[in-house]
Structures are given as structure tokens and as C-alpha cells.
Amino acid sequence: MNTHHLPLLSAKAVPGTQPGAARRKPAGKVPAWALKLGTLFTTLSIFAGSFGYATTHLYATNAPLQPATIAAADSTSVASTGTPSTSGSTSTSSTATTTLTSSVRTTTQTAVTTTRHS
């Protein structure tokens, strides 16, 4: 088809077009209200998804920021898993939130000082 035979259309001839608009891709037809609704839905979905992810991944060990209280809690847990003192005295951790007491009890029985082989 030879386009030279077609009549030239000015911008005014076709409503809604501007000079140079023929070179552009045709714009989408989504109305503003639908864009707003889509944006709201997208943001709420991201919020809900992130909330669900945060609920299931409460503690991220590789998180870039570790507030001081978390570090203190970590040191407390380390202290509580350490070897307890057998002296019978009460030992406290550095934050004084956990108290460890010895489970070794004194006895009135005679001390065993020999073994079967000795």
C-alpha cells in the first residue's frame, strides 16, 4: 500500500493528538482512580507481606543494626549457659538480671578419700 496517496492529517484533524505524537508509543488507558487503587493495593500488600515476614523472622542475626539491649541479652544468655560455680555462693551476671545458684549441696556423710584401686 502506497502511503503517498493517503491524505495528510493535521493534529487538529484527529482529536487528542499533538504534533509529533505519531512517533510515540500509544499511551495506556488506565484511569487515575484505577492507578490510585492499584497503588493503595500494592502498598498494603507490601505492608501485609512484610508484617508476615517480620512475624516469622523476628530475630535476624545478620541484621545490620543490633541495639545494645539485644547485645546485653546475648551476654546474659552466654553467662547462664556457662559452668556454674560450685562454691555455693550466688553469682550474678553483669546486668544483674539473671541469678545463678549452685546446685551442689553439703552433706553430713564421711568424705570418700580412697578409691577401689588405691
Added chain:
Amino acid sequence: MDLFFWELARASGLATYAALCIAVLTGLAPRTQVLGFLAQNRAIRALHDWTPWIIIPAAITHVVALLLDATAQISLLDVVVPFQTSYGQLAIGLGTISLDLLVIVLVTTWMRRSMSNGAWQLFHRLSYVGFVAMFLHAVLSGTDLASPAISVMTWATALAIAYYSLERAGKGLGMVKARA
């Protein structure tokens, strides 16, 4: 209850980031035709003008949740004045800067009719700085960016915005040269 505020802060932070990405992209769209496949410029512009109604509640939720969360140790002063926190000063301070710039951009937009167009444009271009500050805040302090999926989405949107920002800047320079 403290864990609820912590989860709320994380989720609202990512929602704020998403809303800001949409705001910046719709602001770039009329010149770059980045959303030309979706709608006409008038509809995109209407969406851009509407995005504060999502950004403001999301940002307020993020800030209030962090204020109420005992672990985060954020005070009211930290919300306004950057680099005052006892830990992560740079990471959290960048969030404070982005919040301050967001307030400036929004307030000057609402006061647009009472200032010159040049002054308004100057203030409005601070939104690029604010977005960069928010992105760095997300990367440096975002707990959920440890997740590969969330990290990829965050970086992808930031790179897309950077690309179209450069394209728009190039077109702007071209227009200036053409006028000269």
C-alpha cells in the same frame, strides 16, 4: 507487645519505601515516559499528587512504632535531629534526614501557590536527596534487607529510579542547551 511494635516498624518502613518509590517514579514519568505503557500523563500526574496520602500514614506508623518500641531506643529528638542515637548513628540519622526532607517537600508543595515556581522546583528536587537518604537508611539499617528477595526488590527499584532520574536530567540539560 514490644514485638508487635518492632514488627510494625519493619513492615511500615518497607511500605513507606514502596510508596516513595511510586511517588518518585510517577514524578519522573511525564518526561521519561516510564509509565507511558500504563496511562496518560494526566492520570500519572493525578497519581503523583495523590501519593502523599499513602506516604504520610506509612511514615507516621514507622516513626510511632519505633518510638514505642523499647528495643529500638528512638527518642522524639532522634526523629527530628539526625545522628543523635546511641547506636547506628549514620544509618538511623539518614532516616531522620529523609524524614526531614520529606516534610520540607510536602509542606512546600502545599505552599506552592505562595512561592515562585523556581523556588518550588528547588525544594521539590530535594526529594531526590531524600530518596537517596532513605535508600541508604534502608540498606544500612533495614533488618529485612537481609532477605534476598526483599533486597533484590529494593535494589531493583532504586536502580530503576536512578536510571530514569539520569534520563530525565539528560533531557533537562538538552532542553537548556536547546534554549541557549
